[in-house]
Amino acid sequence: MGKIAIKVTVNGKKYDLEIDPRLRLIDLLRDELRLTGTKEGCGEGECGACTVLLNGAPVNSCLVMAFQADGKKVLTIEGLGSEEKMHPIQEEFLKQGAVQCGYCTPGMVLSAYSLLKKNPQPAREEIKKYLAGNLCRCTGYDKIIKAVESASQKGVSRDD
Amino acid sequence: MKKFTVYSPKNLDDALRCLKTATGQTKLLAGGTDFVIQLREGSITPDTVIDISGVQELKCIKEEDGFLKIGAACTFTQISESNLVQQKAFCLAQAASEVGSEQVRNAGTIGGNIANASPAADSLPALVALNAEVTIVDANGKSRSIPVEKVSAGVGKNNLVANEIITEINIPLLGEDWRTAFCKLGRRKALAIARINMALVVRFDESAGLIKDARIALGAVGTVAFRTQKAEGILVGNKPSRELMEKFAETVSTVVEESIPTRSSMPYKRTAVKGLAFDIFEKLFSDSLKK
């Protein structure tokens, strides 16, 4: 009943890790790999602040056991863009003023990124449906939708 | 939380072997959307966890021997986006697309939804109306098949024994003249637990404009989703019309009333289900209603 060996690629970097089976993916990212951009808001998959992409699909990292990431690719906010070179979606969040307290932002940006990968020209209702698992208490969502629309119009999903 | 041993089998044989050799309390893990919460709140305390999310055979959706076969570890996203499901069991694709949120749909599986026996599970009414059967295999490879509504043994409980696993959901294929739809009423538009959900599967003779057959299932108004012959009887042999829609809604309303007579939410649900009945009826027969 010891530790479990897993191989996981996080933000393009490969890790061979020995982990406690009780760790969740969010614990692995934040506490072991020190990637603190992923936030925890509820621990029950209700708020979406901990959203990361697992093999390209958004999941609540608080509802995935760390060992389930074995052999998979994880993308966190740190892997999407940096201060020097932001991803165009991040730039649109800036431009449109879609950021307030910032706590939902990493998860929201990753969900938006995933949506545009899957559906580069989403209708407003499609944006809403896709982002519905990411709660925000500050913005009333208005400028977040505008940021996604604007990113979509600029065709940012094709940029990478 | 005590420590536990983890197995992550990649095929069904391995999974069954794990089931056989596992010691102590064994729990199956698929999407994790209920499992992780239960583990953390201490309502489950497994010694062994078998993660079946990587078992290939459980992740297929296929058409075979007159059935639409859906592997138990298929996620809701997979189901809602599957062309096959959209064509052959549209109401199930709709139900899958209304589960929780994108994140939950990407992780949560149909097998887990059935096994966890939540009265409000969104996939259940669709599966019940589709006459779905569930294949259950035990550690020795012996399999049995039961109707989907028989898996639940009350809220949060199921009829599976310790060394059993749900492998597949089998839906008898419907002919070209069948139509299906799903509707849900929640307290908000997303991240919502159904207050009522409903699936309707009908055989419709377009040339005659007649409903030949109908199967209606209701969820969240009892411990498990159920069929209502009473409401089905209203539809069969009739032409879709505003009058029929009203009658249908009234009947569904009585069914809800009889199903949860003492619950404080009954007066509300009894009426609200009418709105849902209108919606689902309109979805299925918009062509006839326009005439």
Add this chain to the structure above:
Amino acid sequence: MTVNVVGKRVKRVDAVAKVTGKAKYTDDFMERDMLVGKILRSPYAHAIVKKIDVSKAKALPGVEAVLTYKDVPDNKYATAGHPYSLDPKHRDREDRTILTKKARFVGDEIAAVVATDDLTAEKALKLIDVEYEVLEPVLTPEDALKENAPLIHEEYDNNIISDFGYQIGDVEESFKESDYIFEDEFETSIVQHCHLENHISYAYVDADDRIVIVSSTQIPHICRRIVGQALGIPWGRIRVIKPYIGGGFGNKQDVCLEPLNAALTLAVGGRPVKIDLSREECMIATRTRHAFKYKFKTGVSKDGKLIATHITAISNNGAYASHGHSIAMSAGTKFRPLYSFKSIKFDPVTVYTNLPAAGAMRAYGVPQIKFALESHMENIARKLNMDPIEFRRRNLLGEGYVDPLNGNKVLSCGIHECIAKGKELINWDEKKEKYKNQTGIKRRGLGMACFSYASGTHPVGLELAGARIVLNQDGSVQLQIGATEIGQGSDTVFAQMVAEVLGIPVDMVHVVSTQDTDISPFDTGAYASRQTYVTGMAVKKAALEIKEKILNFVWGMTDIPAEALDIEDANIVYKHSGEVVMPLSKVAMQTYYDTVFAKPITSDTSNNARVNAMSFGVTFAEVEVDIKTGKIEVVEIFNVHDSGKIINPQLAEGQVHGGVSMGIGYALSEEMLFDEKTGKPLNNNLLDYKLPTIMDTPDIGVAFVETHDPTGPFGNKSLGEPPAISPAPAIRNAVLDATGVAFDRIPMTPQRVFEKFKEAKLV
């Protein structure tokens, strides 16, 4: 002063850090060997601990300390984020200790453990044996006020925190002059802030034996004082650091975790201990919004003039006073600058119950009274057969109004323009005509509601704010403030103000976003929509001061008189021609390195605001009501605000969007539910508590009527809280318009709506 930066859509100064995940919140700092603190909470709403045995928990390997009420100082303290008052009568009710022997709500804090990790701490909590004597819980204010009701705090009779009110004029006399008397009753529910980041803090003792607390707080300086009071130690021995915080909305204007956190680190020899509340804990064991019951009795003349109103209010405060009666008094005060009444009698009572403690939440008692008052206005207008907008217009006060009780004078008021603008935006007249005589299942209606609000707490509370500016070598400046950025954008508007006054680009203003009570100037913090108004003036003063010092320094360098100089685009220029004299960076280098005249330039000032600017606004809403399911859909909603000059339109719109969304949740879906017999919380999580998702939030229209208030640093007035005030009554009035059914309670959940429709025989 030419306006270049103030009023512009400048990008947030912290947005890059936040959008890239680099911004550090409390949980993102890693101290070596951080221990975990967890709290043992009462399962009973009202109970006394008869026996408590922690020996098994203490014996568990990995447990470093277990504290019960016996192990913490027996100091009673108040948690509300108000400035300290030198007048003992003006202080908040001191009614709690760090841990308690008497449980007063389900979730009350009986004991706490410190362990090496989460799992051990959880396990240790389960090993604490407690024997409770269970008392009868008092779960409604009405029950609490009954004669012989069990006392929640023995020292306070009748479970009353306060029933202080006021009377202006003589309502009984005024009623006699009235042609009509109208009476209504309204009720609001308990709701919660639901900031995405739960309450969290960690604390340790540093090498100088001082307690350092890093906390997600809106009020670091107040927090420091309250920790000192709770522990009975000198305030200077405490240092509070506030990094980025994931929303507050008033809930972090209360000192919830920090005193216990300090006690826990002291119990383990100063090692770092973190308390990180779960969502379930955060929703019951921090603060909530007070539920109110209002009764209005209002006298009106034949021609639709308000004459007198007698308001009776019961405020459900829950188990501990926190902000207590201040909430009811804020409500009773801030509505006054809107409508003209000859007489007002305000009779509030704030009552303890065995429910979670209510505290500050966005707009501080005003959403409750405005739901009631604006619904009442609508009812009266209908009974008078008057257009509801015309009825309100006839009674508006406007500029020049002097409040008879606090002396505040309204110096700017755009309420008439706000109404006109809102009416136009929603296409009121045309739609009103169109929606007459509807009979179908889905019916539409229009509603509106007005509000008035204040900027800060003057004259009730001290309004002190500090600002310090340091000129860097490169000509940029750093701005230090004690005011806190909690998502609302204060750092950005302060940067704009400095850039504006100083004549430098915004990106040359480095705002020190983290508040550290050892370093940051004194400021009471983020609440009462005060910072842009009160702290903004301190920032402006500091910028003016440093500009004067810079120009004087240049005078010394060049012999050009300071008054002939100005700063434009980071250059020293001749004021008369704009010709560049030298770059600011050159001056800055001289201030640091000139071997004779070097003297680094700083300014450090504070603002003690003894003014208060009233802001105004209106919500217009259109709804579609489904008679069968009871579902209410907000089709269109517009908020129009007079917040004076808008410093940053993009941030201002963001504040309005968020506030309106919160207001829609308040109107339609949000409510904390408790078991009626036991007081156990039933929906303290984000799945069962229905705050609006992106799909539940309609497009929100925003407009501003920009007046200029002479007391604001740039003509600006409050904006942070006001957007949350008027959506609920506007939606309620729209539902009334659509269906003829007058709701007297929020939230208007489908089930409640349906029941009311049944009563009204609509279904």
